[in-house]
Amino acid sequence: MSGYWDPHIERMPLEDLHSLQEDRLKFVVRYVYDHSAFYRQRFKEAGITPEDIKTLADVAKLPFTKKADLRDNYPTGMFSAPKNQVVRYHVSSGTTGKPTVVGYTRGDIETWSESLARALTSLGLSRDDVVQVGYGYGLFTGGLGLHYGAERMGAAVLPVGTGNTERQIELMQDLGTTAIACTPSYFLHIMEVAEKMGVSIRNDTQLKVGIFGAEPWSLETRKRIEANTGINAYDIYGTSEISGPLFTECQAKNGIHVWGDMFLTEVVDPDTGEPVAEGEQGELVFTTLHKFALPLIRYRIGDLSVMSNEVCECGRTHPRIMRIMGRTDDMLIIRGINVFPSQVESVLMRIPEVGDHWEIIVDRKGPLDMMTVRVELTESGFSDKIGDLMKLENKVSKELKGVLNIAAKVDLVEPGTIPRSMGKAKRVTDNRKV
Numbered sequence: 001m002s003g004y005w006d007p008h009i010e011r012m013p014l015e016d017l018h019s020l021q022e023d024r025l026k027f028v029v030r031y032v033y034d035h036s037a038f039y040r041q042r043f044k045e046a047g048i049t050p051e052d053i054k055t056l057a058d059v060a061k062l063p064f065t066k067k068a069d070l071r072d073n074y075p076t077g078m079f080s081a082p083k084n085q086v087v088r089y090h091v092s093s094g095t096t097g098k099p100t101v102v103g104y105t106r107g108d109i110e111t112w113s114e115s116l117a118r119a120l121t122s123l124g125l126s127r128d129d130v131v132q133v134g135y136g137y138g139l140f141t142g143g144l145g146l147h148y149g150a151e152r153m154g155a156a157v158l159p160v161g162t163g164n165t166e167r168q169i170e171l172m173q174d175l176g177t178t179a180i181a182c183t184p185s186y187f188l189h190i191m192e193v194a195e196k197m198g199v200s201i202r203n204d205t206q207l208k209v210g211i212f213g214a215e216p217w218s219l220e221t222r223k224r225i226e227a228n229t230g231i232n233a234y235d236i237y238g239t240s241e242i243s244g245p246l247f248t249e250c251q252a253k254n255g256i257h258v259w260g261d262m263f264l265t266e267v268v269d270p271d272t273g274e275p276v277a278e279g280e281q282g283e284l285v286f287t288t289l290h291k292f293a294l295p296l297i298r299y300r301i302g303d304l305s306v307m308s309n310e311v312c313e314c315g316r317t318h319p320r321i322m323r324i325m326g327r328t329d330d331m332l333i334i335r336g337i338n339v340f341p342s343q344v345e346s347v348l349m350r351i352p353e354v355g356d357h358w359e360i361i362v363d364r365k366g367p368l369d370m371m372t373v374r375v376e377l378t379e380s381g382f383s384d385k386i387g388d389l390m391k392l393e394n395k396v397s398k399e400l401k402g403v404l405n406i407a408a409k410v411d412l413v414e415p416g417t418i419p420r421s422m423g424k425a426k427r428v429t430d431n432r433k434v
């Protein structure tokens with residue numbers, strides 16, 4: 001197991017951590033009340049004032065906030081710091097409606113970098129590493145977030161961004177990249193391009209770590225990536241609203257450490273907003289405890305996960321969240337049955353003849369929803385014998401049905417057919433909404 005970036009904080013006894021969280025919660029509630037007309041109004045509607053927040057449990061008295069609040073208060077109506085203290089903005093494109101704007105004071109950027117310096121150290125990186133940042137630079141938080149975090153830790157950063165994949169692979173070899181940060185779907189594409197170039201990631205590069213996130217990906221995909229390249233692939237999580245990429249797994253690969261001195265994490269029932277029991281799945285809710293330009297109180301992020309407060313085998317005492325199942329709004333309802341794209345991915349990635357790329361298309365034929373799963377075959381799984389293909393199609397259908405409880409039409413397509421993504425992969429086209 002690797003060492004710690006800040007052992008005093010990372011291994012803090014739980015009692016001390018909770019008392020720090022309590023102090024910071026009281027502080028942030030007072031801070032937003034004094035600095036943001038939005039929160040004053042919200043607190044008034046909920047009939048509370050900062051004096052009502054005395055203990056950690058009182059967090060439940062606070063009203064939730066959501067993405068819609070950020071949109072309705074576009075661009076900076078939810079900010080708590082004056083404009084001249086903001087040193088950076090990021091903007092998320094938002095698939096529907098207005099984008100959302102997030103902002104950072106100098107201190108917020110430091111906290112963000114500190115969070116990632118701890119995280120990257122926990123997965124074994126150090127100043128000896130060369131980190132290739134293949135997340136988008138610019139309005140997206142991925143590129144600059146990882147860039148500052150890896151630099152803070154003392155690693156050398158190679159700021160390649162997305163695209164120009166062949167050049168990325170050449171640079172990876174020339175500069176001795178040891179870790180790459182990008183979306184898992186983009187890494188699958190990098191693997192494919194490397195193979196075409198005749199470059200073996202395992203033998204011809206020094207890559208040993210992948211830091212993959214910004215989109216859901218399954219354990220089966222992790223296994224494939226690790227088996228094919230020999231690297232260790234770690235999950236990284238965050239959202240632009242709470243800063244950007246912030247938290248990763250440690251080398252134990254048993255949940256993502258969410259730093260409790262910076263964030264208070266809750267898991268609630270997405271329908272009722274009531275807390276779920278520990279170990280049960282629900283929607284993540286974050287309160288920022290150390291953020292000043294855009295502090296968020298009980299922000300419902302929309303992602304589904306499970307939280308554990310058990311101390312990790314690495315010795316870190318902060319809570320962990322398990323692999324994100326997807327967003328509440330990613331869930332497809334097909335003929336009344338809930339389907340998460342991540343479940344489809346888990347099934348497909350277990351079948352060796354199936355390649356790394358797939359997509360889901362949903363149509364409505366009369367009153368009936370139809371789900372089609374288009375699946376690329378591997379070069380070796382591809383056959384021109386109709387009988388073989390039909391057999392495989394049946395196998396995929398059967399396995400999907402076993403897990404999803406719903407029949408899906410399976411279309412097997414030639415390798416290279418499904419569009420590749422450099423950033424977040426678009427896996428679902430739902431024609432019912434058009």
Ligand code: DLL
Pocket residue numbers: 092135141142212213214215216217235236237238239240241244245246301303323324325326327
């Ligand atoms: O995707 C921040 C980020 C950049 C995270 C780089 C990790 C690496 P947004 O564009 O605001 O921010 O999208 C956030 O992406 O609410 C999740 O639904 C999804 N997401 C992010 N990481 C993961 C992950 C960045 N590891 C939204 N697993 C979140 C599953 C993830 N979903």
